[in-house]
Amino acid sequence: MAQKERQQAVERELTMSRAMVEAIAHEMRENDEVFYMGEDVADYGGIFDSTEGLLDEFGHDRIMDVPISETAYIGAAVGAAQRGMRPIAELMFADFFGVCMDQIYNQMAKNTYMSGGNVSVPMVLTAAVGGTYNDAAQHSQTLYGTFAHLPGMKVVVPSTAYDAKGLMHNAIRDDDPVVYMFHKRLMGIGWMPAPDGPKTPVPDEPYAIPFGSADVKREGSDVTVVTLGLHVHRALEAAESLADDGIDAEVIDLRTLVPLDTETILESVAETGRLVVVDEDYRSHGVTGEIIARVAEEGLADLEAVERVAVPDVPLPYARPMEDEVIPGTEDIETAIRSVRS
Amino acid sequence: MSGTDDRVAVAAADVWPDDVEEDETAVVVNWFAREGRQVDEGETICEVQIEKVSIDVPAPVAGELAEIERVEEDELAREDALGWIEPD
Numbered sequence: 001m002a003q004k005e006r007q008q009a010v011e012r013e014l015t016m017s018r019a020m021v022e023a024i025a026h027e028m029r030e031n032d033e034v035f036y037m038g039e040d041v042a043d044y045g046g047i048f049d050s051t052e053g054l055l056d057e058f059g060h061d062r063i064m065d066v067p068i069s070e071t072a073y074i075g076a077a078v079g080a081a082q083r084g085m086r087p088i089a090e091l092m093f094a095d096f097f098g099v100c101m102d103q104i105y106n107q108m109a110k111n112t113y114m115s116g117g118n119v120s121v122p123m124v125l126t127a128a129v130g131g132t133y134n135d136a137a138q139h140s141q142t143l144y145g146t147f148a149h150l151p152g153m154k155v156v157v158p159s160t161a162y163d164a165k166g167l168m169h170n171a172i173r174d175d176d177p178v179v180y181m182f183h184k185r186l187m188g189i190g191w192m193p194a195p196d197g198p199k200t201p202v203p204d205e206p207y208a209i210p211f212g213s214a215d216v217k218r219e220g221s222d223v224t225v226v227t228l229g230l231h232v233h234r235a236l237e238a239a240e241s242l243a244d245d246g247i248d249a250e251v252i253d254l255r256t257l258v259p260l261d262t263e264t265i266l267e268s269v270a271e272t273g274r275l276v277v278v279d280e281d282y283r284s285h286g287v288t289g290e291i292i293a294r295v296a297e298e299g300l301a302d303l304e305a306v307e308r309v310a311v312p313d314v315p316l317p318y319a320r321p322m323e324d325e326v327i328p329g330t331e332d333i334e335t336a337i338r339s340v341r342s
Numbered sequence: 343m344s345g346t347d348d349r350v351a352v353a354a355a356d357v358w359p360d361d362v363e364e365d366e367t368a369v370v371v372n373w374f375a376r377e378g379r380q381v382d383e384g385e386t387i388c389e390v391q392i393e394k395v396s397i398d399v400p401a402p403v404a405g406e407l408a409e410i411e412r413v414e415e416d417e418l419a420r421e422d423a424l425g426w427i428e429p430d
Contacts, residue, residue, distance in 0.1 A: 013374050049396075190371040190391035193415070199372065 011201035015188025017049035019161035019202045023168035024051070024088065026206050028058055031086060034172060037064035037073055038090030038126075048128050048187045050090060070100035074125065078107045081123035086172060094127040094181060095138045097146070108177045109152030121177045124168075129157075130183040130230055130280055131327055133192055137315035140323070142229065144279065145286030147179050148257035154178045154211055155257040159186065159232040162200045163255055166209030173208065183229040183280075197233040212259035216268070220250035223337050224268040226291050227278040228254040231328065235278055238333035249337055257287065265291060266299045273304040274340040278333055283310040305340035309333055350403045351423040352387065357397050358420045367417045368392040370424065379407050381427065388424060405429040 014022070028034045035058075036051055042065040045052035055063045066073040070091060077089035091097060097104060104125065111121050131140030148155045154176055158164035164182065171178040186198040217232055218239050225235045232253045239249035250268050254261065269275050275295055277288040288308035295303055309328045317323050354368060372389040381387055381401040388399045401407075410425040412418050 012379070013376070015372055015374075018374075188372055190369070190389070190396050191394070193371075 012204070013199050014161045014165075014202040015049075015194065016158065016161045016164045016182065016198045017046075017052065017187040017189065019165035020050060020168050020182065021052055021054060022202070023165045023206065024172070025054060025057060027086075027169065027172040028054070028062060033084065034086040034088070035062040035064065035080075036088045036090070037066050037077065039066060039068060039092050041065060041090050046090065047092060048182070048184050049189050050126060050128070050182065050187070070096060071103055074100045074103040075107065077123050077125075078103060078111065078121055081108075081121045081177070082111060082119040086122050086124075088124040088126060088172065091125060091127040093139050094129045094143045094147075095141050097127070097143070104153075104179075105150050109150055112176070113152060120175045122175045124171045124174075124178045124180050125153075126180045126182065128184050129181045130185055131316050131323055132185050132230065134318060134320050134323055136318035140316040142181070142183070142280040144181065144228070144257055144281045145290070147181070148260075148287065148290075149285075152177065153258065156180045156211065156255070157228045157257060158182065158255065159217075159229055159253050160198050160200045161188075161202050163209060163215065163253075165202055166207050167211075167255065169206050170208040170211060174211070181229075185230050186233075195230075195233045195237075197236065209255070211256045212261050213255065214261035214264040215253045215255055216250060216264065217253045218249065218251040220248040220272070222248040222250075222272055223274040223276060223340055224250050224252065224265065224272045225276045225278060225333065225337065226252045226254065226265055228257070228287070229280060231278045231280055231333075234328070234330045235333050237330045238337060241330070242334055242337055247337060247341065260290075260294075262294050262298065265295060266302075269295055269299050270302045273302055275303060275306045276309065276333065276336045276340055277307075278309045278328055278336070280311060280327060282313050283308065284313050286310065307336040307340050309336045349408055349426040349428050350405070352399060352402060352425045352427060354390065354399075354418050354422045354424060355420050356402060357390070357399050359392065359395075359397070362392055362420075366393055367419055368397075370412050370414050370416045370418065371396060373410060373414060375407050377407055377410055381405065381407055390418070390424070399424060401427060403427055403429045
């Protein structure tokens with residue numbers, strides 16, 4: 001333990017936003033075809049600091065502000081990618097996908113298939129997701145399930161700075177379209193402080209985290225908690241709290257929804273027999289149901305009890321007490337873990 | 343970790359913008375190093391926010407970050423030190 005603390009004392013730590021930017025900057029230096037475009041990504045540095053500092057190094061030719069014209073610039077990214085460039089297009093809030101879904105769903109995700117493999121679409125679509133800061137129903141959804149449901153795209157959801165950097169390197173290098181969904185609350189920006197956890201040691205050198213590899217963020221033998229994004233940290237907090245009562249929860253961070261690492265979940269459930277799935281997306285037809293279905297299909301005999309914790313099927317409210325009520329908190333996760341053990 | 347005379351302050355004044363109102367305070371938003379870490383001169387070691395603007399704070403010298411005086415979410419004024427570095 002002392003050695004671990006010592007190690008942590010000497011390593012550089014980054015916020016998730018800075019880790020993402022470091023990966024993007026590295027890939028832009030290595031490959032002239034990588035560029036970034038979106039609303040307020042150049043002069044402002046991204047409203048969630050997703051591009052902070054990039055303009056200074058790369059200029060307006062490669063860090064491009066665009067008008068509020070999601071269909072146009074995401075469509076432009078698809079075209080550029082098909083011609084061999086490696087665009088990163090930022091959809092400021094995932095909630096805004098409505099106006100540009102044709103470009104995302106019908107072009108970006110499908111053109112490789114529609115062309116019989118004659119074109120690939122090596123682009124990254126970044127989008128901010130999540131609530132917990134009272135910005136109402138059109139700015140606070142996670143919509144993991146919506147994007148993961150559409151075939152043709154890979155879907156990434158980091159929860160720590162270390163993962164954010166490694167997954168971003170992999171996303172930019174991937175020859176397929178990747179949707180990279182970052183939770184605002186994890187970015188480490190001044191006006192929206194992150195919980196303890198997402199700021200981690202981050203190596204200077206580049207490294208890629210392969211898609212489809214879930215990470216066991218906490219080992220435990222009594223209950224398997226499967227989650228992603230902000231709720232990794234809430235689940236870890238719940239697990240630490242329950243440890244005082246002798247309940248040993250394992251916390252699995254999915255890291256990518258497509259491809260989904262079913263194997264790691266099944267192995268864990270085979271040990272614990274009890275499964276809690278936690279998600280900040282809507283309860284119905286989403287990630288929680290998908291995970292439980294996969295475990296039921298392939299590991300039913302191991303499953304003794306199951307519970308899901310998600311946002312009830314109502315649009316995210318604006319009022320703070322109401323938003324707090326619908327977004328799962330640490331106590332909700334604790335309750336679910338206790339429930340599957342009883 | 344304190345007590346030596348040759349320590350160099352990570353001074354808020356070094357990054358304090360000239361056009362900030364006189365009685366304005368800043369808030370420490372992020373530290374990117376813990377006590378005991380060896381830092382390079384010019385490396386961003388923390389981030390403060392003044393009048394809603396985030397400002398990176400570079401290490402004034404290379405050395406060991408010996409002490410963090412203002413932790414995250416602490417307020418600070420222009421004349422304050424954020425921490426102390428023992429130079430190489």
